[in-house]
Amino acid sequence: MYLKEQPLDVAALLAGVRHxxxxxxxxxxxxxxxxxxRPTEKIEYQAYGAMAESEIGxxxxxxxxxxxxxxxxxxxxxxxxxxxxxxxAIVASAxxxxxxxxxxxxxxxxxxxxxxxxxxxxxxxxxxxxxDPSAATPSRSPTAPLPR
Amino acid sequence: xxxxxxxxASFRDVSGRQEEERPIPPGARVADLWRELxxxxxxxxxxxxxxxxxxxxxxxxxGPETPxxxxxxxxxxxxxxxx
Numbered sequence: 001m002y003l004k005e006q007p008l009d010v011a012a013l014l015a016g017v018r019h020x021x022x023x024x025x026x027x028x029x030x031x032x033x034x035x036x037x038r039p040t041e042k043i044e045y046q047a048y049g050a051m052a053e054s055e056i057g058x059x060x061x062x063x064x065x066x067x068x069x070x071x072x073x074x075x076x077x078x079x080x081x082x083x084x085x086x087x088x089a090i091v092a093s094a095x096x097x098x099x100x101x102x103x104x105x106x107x108x109x110x111x112x113x114x115x116x117x118x119x120x121x122x123x124x125x126x127x128x129x130x131x132d133p134s135a136a137t138p139s140r141s142p143t144a145p146l147p148r
Numbered sequence: 149x150x151x152x153x154x155x156x157a158s159f160r161d162v163s164g165r166q167e168e169e170r171p172i173p174p175g176a177r178v179a180d181l182w183r184e185l186x187x188x189x190x191x192x193x194x195x196x197x198x199x200x201x202x203x204x205x206x207x208x209x210x211g212p213e214t215p216x217x218x219x220x221x222x223x224x225x226x227x228x229x230x231x
Binding site: 046054113114118120130135 | 154156157158161195197204207208209223225226227228229230231
């Protein structure tokens with residue numbers, strides 16, 4: 001399972017990849033305290049669970065084809081996260097650093113592009129918004145009631 | 149014939165529901181269902197740039213012309229923001 005409701009254990013993820021390799025690259029996506037100039041109190045990640053699992057699986061399979069000597073581990077949080085918490089963790093282990101960096105970078109870029117996970121920012125003034133990375137500035141419209 | 153429609157993120161806020169069963173006419177395609185939903189809930193198309201957001205049938209991305217079958221699980225995806 002790539003999606004986790006509990007804090008991500010980066011040490012365990014690191015321990016899960018090969019240690020005989022020459023280069024291990026770690027990417028951690030962390031909840032920021034602001035976005036586009038607005039302070040953020042916390043973040044909610046919502047996922048279409050079944051599809052997110054299969055999409056990340058598809059991405060992992062693609063990475064394994066493109067970088068056959070590289071081992072990649074991926075975990076993504078769902079639920080409510082505080083500022084500073086790790087939202088996504090990627091570990092890529094390869095015989096040389098170039099492949100480790102490349103596979104790690106490709107993993108996070110592809111996850112952001114297609115995996116059905118959504119991010120809602122909560123602001124100190126009580127407003128919330130679903131982030132739209134495709135928009136130049138975040139959409140401010142759906143800023144009202146919290147879900148049932 | 150009916151399909152199950154799942155709503156996420158801003159679409160869940162607009163529709164006020166997480167999922168629903170919807171009767172569909174035989175031969176209906178993904179784009180037909182989207183048009184029907186928008187006619188009922190114009191807010192779904194509020195921040196849309198193209199004619200239809202990405203869609204998934206049974207948890208797989210698919211195109212607007214995909215025919216729907218009885219019991220399909222259909223989702224229209226607001227802009228994803230993982231990572």
